[in-house]
Amino acid sequence: MVILAWLIPALPMLAWAVILLAGKRTPGKGAPIGILAIGTGWVLSIAILARVVGGGESFHASTTWAPLSADLVIPIGILVDGLAAVLLFVVTTISLLVQVYSVSYMRGDERYTFFFAKLSLFTSGMLIVVLADNLLMLLVGWEIMGVCSYFLIGHYWEDHANSRAAVKAFLTTRVGDLGFMAGIFVLFWATHSFEIPGIVAAAHSGRLSSGTITLGAVLLFCGAIGKSGQFPLHTWLPDAMAGPTPVSALIHAATMVAAGVFLVARMYPVFEASPAALNEVALIGSLTMLIAALLALVQDDIKRVLAYSTVSQLAYMMAGLGVGGYGAGIFHLFTHAFFKALLFLAAGAIIHSIHTNNMSEMGGLRRVMPWTFATFTIGALSLAGIIPLAGFWSKDEILTQAWRVGFGGGAEGVATSTGVAQVVFVVGVLTAFLTALYVTRMLWLAFGGAYRGQGHPHEADGIMLAPLAVLATGSVVAGVVGSPLVGTDNIGKWISTALLPSEGAVTVNWGLVGSTTLVALLGILAGSALYRRGLPEREYLARIPPLYTLLEHKYYLDDLYEGVFVRAVTGQLAPATYWFDQRVIDGIVNGSALATRRLSRGLRYVQSGQAQWYAAALFVGVVGIAVVVTQVIGR
């Protein structure tokens, strides 16, 4: 069965081609083709996950793709281990549900067929990343996602703002990709291999110098920063909300942004071998989770709240990985996929119904959209980390890990410094509070009180509600899988490898669990107290002017990028290169044409029409050749 794993990315790729070429002429306008492809992949990935759960060996098959020279061989292959199996399951599940949901959500859209083609290719890109056994193949999938995200975010390109958002997402992630590529080359230079098992083994063995490993890890992390929307490259993610809501769900839950976290997990032994890199991951994670959670608190656009929440939660995963919680980080990725996809799709149901993203025009929807309300609430509480929902277990595992490394006298084999782990823990708890706060705010503003908008809200249809129901179930159940209630460290055991052994039984620190739950409940209570009566005249944070101004301007990061980099490019660099192209490059081309013309203009007078001149030239030429042949060559 595992030998068929390559079909999982291949089928959506095929579906993409088929939909693009013939989708419009097939029944269902191409949507069933994409759903069928990803559905088959889903069945396969369940079989693979079952194998991993059953304790099966990891599967690695690779062959040479392009032997460029003796020591530069580009391989192609698949690596199906526990980590890949878990991700395969998450990606195919979410993608399947999103595609089913899109059948209803996108109905009547102008580019309906094209939309499904893009979804298929996008999923395929993520699946290539997950299955890749070497960094170059991973990069290929990574870039496929990059270009698909560009197309999907710019789906409604008629609105100029949307196409700008698409360009922004594409270019911002590209900044990180630059580092990623440099990281690949650094590691190749050090290990002479692109293959992930070889690189991680080399990093683990201690044969490489610590400087090389740190450089490689930090550069790889640059790619993850770009793709996973970490500070300071997170600015593209909220703007990416310009795309249709199912796309947001797909980007934010299973694909694209998860790729960055996956990359760090995939190359984890490299990070583990470098305390500096781990510390960086943990600190970037802590910083990002806090600033994103604060931003989520002041947004009016419901999708933007969720977008910042995603940034914040991804930072949680990063921070978890940064403090040595390999299992904890992936566990959070696993549960987050369910409840974040649920939140986005439920928000999509609202947007589909009342045609606005603004929470100031919502309110009172719990009566007209009871199912959406119920599922959204489950997702929101899961995000807030309320026991026993999925988010609680994974978030708590990260905090427990940070506590153990930071305050519990350190954990064996974790290179992160205690100070950093303490920062992660404190910021993590603070973020948990803020998360509960903005989640409650979102719930009250969208569903509580009376309806403030102009449209006529109605409940979504069955095709949209079915995925919501499935995801709501997932948001409840997914956490229990990895919780101490069933077995010990399940997820950790599945994804463990020889280099990354499972930590075994993690003793549950009930005091810690209790206090984080208390923090989350406090957040919910505070949120209810503040937003029960709907949006206040002035946002509460607006009463702290400096902070609010800072949040209003999104920490001035966009202004910085716009004012410095974009202006430098469009203001100086672009005209300079334009000048160079017009004058120098075109100058060379036009100049050679002009020179030829001038020369031939002079030369044409040779053709005088005087036959006797020609004869004379002929004669002189023959004599010249005769002289050369006899006197020079013949000698």
Next chain:
Amino acid sequence: MRLLYPLVFAAFLFSAGIYGVLARRNAVMVLMSIELMLNAVNVNLIAFNAYLQDKLLSGQVFALFVIAVAAAEVGIGLAIVLLIFRNRETVNIDEVDLLRW
């Protein structure tokens, strides 16, 4: 047999032909000069044939060929000159320069 005499004779003949082709304005004279050059070649062919005592007489055969081709060539040449004269009332070769820049 002394090869020198026919060769010198042929060289003179050829040079006279070259001079005629390059310097004369009258197209008929130019054609006649070409005949001179061809005949200089014929003299060379015959002389070498005799000198080398070729059993196959290839020099003489080639000379016959050249005479035949020269006859054809001068026929066409004179026809052209005739047509030019009819059209332009001149046989001066330097006035026939339509094919130029």
